[in-house]
Amino acid sequence: MRQIIIIFLTCLFVSLSGLKAQSLVICDQCELKTIKEGIAVAQDHDTLLIRKGTYREFNILIDKPLTLLGVDSPVIDGQDKGEIFRIVSDSVTIDGLSIINVGTSYTSDYAAIRVVKSDHFAIRNVVLEKLFFGIYLERSNNGIVSNNKILGDAQDEYNSGNGIQLWYSKNVVVEGNIVQGVRDGIYLEFADNISISKNHSRDNLRYGLHFMFSNDDSYEDNIFENNGAGVAVMFSKRIKMERNIFRRNWGTASFGLLLKEINDAEILGNTFEKNTIGINVEGSNRINYLNNNFVENGWAVKIMGACYTNTFRNNNFIYNSFDISYNSKLNDNVFDQNYWSDYTGYDLDRDGIGDVPYRPVKLFSYIVNRSPETIVLLRSLFMDIIDFSEKVSPVFTPDKLADTRPLMKKKI
Amino acid sequence: MGKILKYSFYDLIRSRWSYIYFMFYLLLGFVLFFLNNDVSKAVITLMNIIIVLVPLIGTIFGVMYYYNSREFTELLLAQPIKRSSIFLGQYFGVASSLTLSLVLGLGIPFVLYGLFRSDAIFDFSLLLITGAFLTLIFTALSFNIALSNENKIKGFGYSVLLWLFMAVIYDGLFLITLILFEEYPLDTFSLVATMFNPIDLSRTLILLKLDISALLGYTGAIFKQFFGTNTGFVISILMLILWTILPIWRLVYKAKRKDF
Numbered sequence: 254m255r256q257i258i259i260i261f262l263t264c265l266f267v268s269l270s271g272l273k274a275q276s277l278v279i280c281d282q283c284e285l286k287t288i289k290e291g292i293a294v295a296q297d298h299d300t301l302l303i304r305k306g307t308y309r310e311f312n313i314l315i316d317k318p319l320t321l322l323g324v325d326s327p328v329i330d331g332q333d334k335g336e337i338f339r340i341v342s343d344s345v346t347i348d349g350l351s352i353i354n355v356g357t358s359y360t361s362d363y364a365a366i367r368v369v370k371s372d373h374f375a376i377r378n379v380v381l382e383k384l385f386f387g388i389y390l391e392r393s394n395n396g397i398v399s400n401n402k403i404l405g406d407a408q409d410e411y412n413s414g415n416g417i418q419l420w421y422s423k424n425v426v427v428e429g430n431i432v433q434g435v436r437d438g439i440y441l442e443f444a445d446n447i448s449i450s451k452n453h454s455r456d457n458l459r460y461g462l463h464f465m466f467s468n469d470d471s472y473e474d475n476i477f478e479n480n481g482a483g484v485a486v487m488f489s490k491r492i493k494m495e496r497n498i499f500r501r502n503w504g505t506a507s508f509g510l511l512l513k514e515i516n517d518a519e520i521l522g523n524t525f526e527k528n529t530i531g532i533n534v535e536g537s538n539r540i541n542y543l544n545n546n547f548v549e550n551g552w553a554v555k556i557m558g559a560c561y562t563n564t565f566r567n568n569n570f571i572y573n574s575f576d577i578s579y580n581s582k583l584n585d586n587v588f589d590q591n592y593w594s595d596y597t598g599y600d601l602d603r604d605g606i607g608d609v610p611y612r613p614v615k616l617f618s619y620i621v622n623r624s625p626e627t628i629v630l631l632r633s634l635f636m637d638i639i640d641f642s643e644k645v646s647p648v649f650t651p652d653k654l655a656d657t658r659p660l661m662k663k664k665i
Numbered sequence: 666m667g668k669i670l671k672y673s674f675y676d677l678i679r680s681r682w683s684y685i686y687f688m689f690y691l692l693l694g695f696v697l698f699f700l701n702n703d704v705s706k707a708v709i710t711l712m713n714i715i716i717v718l719v720p721l722i723g724t725i726f727g728v729m730y731y732y733n734s735r736e737f738t739e740l741l742l743a744q745p746i747k748r749s750s751i752f753l754g755q756y757f758g759v760a761s762s763l764t765l766s767l768v769l770g771l772g773i774p775f776v777l778y779g780l781f782r783s784d785a786i787f788d789f790s791l792l793l794i795t796g797a798f799l800t801l802i803f804t805a806l807s808f809n810i811a812l813s814n815e816n817k818i819k820g821f822g823y824s825v826l827l828w829l830f831m832a833v834i835y836d837g838l839f840l841i842t843l844i845l846f847e848e849y850p851l852d853t854f855s856l857v858a859t860m861f862n863p864i865d866l867s868r869t870l871i872l873l874k875l876d877i878s879a880l881l882g883y884t885g886a887i888f889k890q891f892f893g894t895n896t897g898f899v900i901s902i903l904m905l906i907l908w909t910i911l912p913i914w915r916l917v918y919k920a921k922r923k924d925f
């Protein structure tokens with residue numbers, strides 16, 4: 254009986270001391286001079302206050318629930334020797350640090366912050382520069398990655414890493430980050446139920462955001478600008494894409510959004526502006542495209558076969574060189590009540606819906622699909638003439654592919 | 666030559682047609698700006714008009730002027746003047762007055778609407794340069810046709826046909842070839858075929874400098890090299906110059922040997 258009481262009291266004491274977490278200060282003149290020392294002496298749930306200064310450390314292992322709080326953005330310099338932080342404990346928070354010089358390796362993916370099999374992590378207000386991989390989440394769930402700044406200087410795809418990478422992770426929130434100059438801004442592989450919002454991903458070598466085999470994710474209010482290609486969504490189900498801006502993904506093989514083998518997705522209220530291809534769709538079914546804006550793209554939507562039961566409704570197609578490109582004669586997709594800036598029909602009953610159907614696939618876009626070199630005839634008089642004749646009586650383009658109720662005015 | 670050029674030039678800029686041509690461009694420029702205030706958009710619209718209209722006007726005007734001034738030419742031929750100066754003088758008189766109408770007609774509205782404050786100034790100058798080249802080329806071609814055909818109706822017919830061929834039929838044949846041989850690599854062929862038609866050449870040249878060139882580079886490495894770098898620009902300009910020199914050279918050559 255006494256033993257039980259002692260054990261109980263000890264447990265209580267331990268848990269109380271755990272609740273009464275200490276703050277340990279780390280700085281040049283302090284007792285604790287390095288972060289590693291700090292972690293070694295810290296108890297569970299302590300806070301390490303890291304003061305301003307430069308700490309030349311790498312391979313820092315965080316194996317207990319701690320909060321690392323940077324005061325006046327201290328710099329952790331990895332001296333290109335390896336990874337910086339490896340988190341292997343639940344409930345770790347990293348806030349306000351600045352990490353530079355992460356090592357580059359061709360055999361292991363060195364990351365500035367790697368979270369391994371740990372839940373309830375939070376990584377906030379971290380600035381990463383000169384990195385290989387930025388924040389790497391590996392089999393770690395229920396965390397948050399927010400307001401970080403990842404500024405890479407990647408030159409080639411083969412020796413650069415991704416800004417934020419999620420691998421087999423679930424229920425993570427990625428919010429308000431700025432990612433630039435890395436290979437993939439944000440990369441998800443086997444990551445489900447992820448929410449990605451208000452991020453700004455720009456000037457990355459490959460994709461701004463990249464999904465592979467990840468289901469039930471959503472990304473909202475992000476800006477993807479000037480990446481090798483905007484966003485690639487591949488082999489994933491039930492992805493929600495709302496109110497994002499895809500801008501200036503402008504290059505010879507570039508696109509705003511790539512959908513490959515995607516089913517049951519929602520694409521709502523996004524803006525695609527000045528991309529070579531707004532959306533490139535391959536083998537994707539049951540997708541709703543609603544209320545999007547396609548402005549001044551080369552191709553607004555390029556559909557490459559085997560796409561069934563997709564719906565395009567209430568979108569604005571404004572000044573694109575080609576509105577829709579389509580390479581099959583069979584059409585199972587619905588185009589309804591979109592606004593097309595090239596529409597030349599009339600509206601006699603003044604109900605805001607044009608009386609003549611609009612055919613978004615021009616003959617020229619059909620021809621370009623067949624033999625791509627014909628693109629040199631872009632904007633030539635001959636093409637305008639045959640486009641016109643095809644418009645009057647469609648022969649080559651799928652005649653069912655038409656918007657029978659085109660809007661007369663832009664949908665706002 | 667200078668004197669004859671001066672006479673032809675003054676004769677033409679006093680003519681009603683020059684004014685109409687000038688007024689047309691002036692009006693076009695103002696209307697375009699009235700409808701949308703964006704200089705770079707206006708450049709694209711103008712390109713579509715210029716590459717069709719400038720060759721047409723150049724051809725018709727050239728052939729018309731040659732036949733109309735035939736008596737004057739014969740009078741001049743009786744004087745101790747070099748033949749090349751007579752014909753070159755007339756040719757440059759026509760071409761320069763047309764170019765002047767084009768440049769002033771489009772330039773005035775653009776300058777008034779703040780061209781100098783916009784970054785489209787380079788695109789716009791390129792548009793005018795291309796327009797000037799097209800005028801020179803098609804006037805020279807039409808002079809050639811007129812010189813080789815005594816019969817006015819035939820001459821007119823050939824020159825309209827020339828325009829129709831260059832503006833429409835050529836692209837049609839081009840397209841058919843591309844589709845017929847779609848199994849083969851056609852990048853180089855299509856670039857070369859573009860070079861053989863001044864209208865296509867000017868279109869490519871202007872498109873090159875617009876954002877849209879990325880669309881063209883999509884196709885393959887050769888296109889990417891051509892449209893993505895300065896190579897394409899330099900080659901196109903050189904080809905345009907060649908296109909100008911060759912008909913003028915033939916004009917001089919024929920004029921020297923022609924029996925009047």
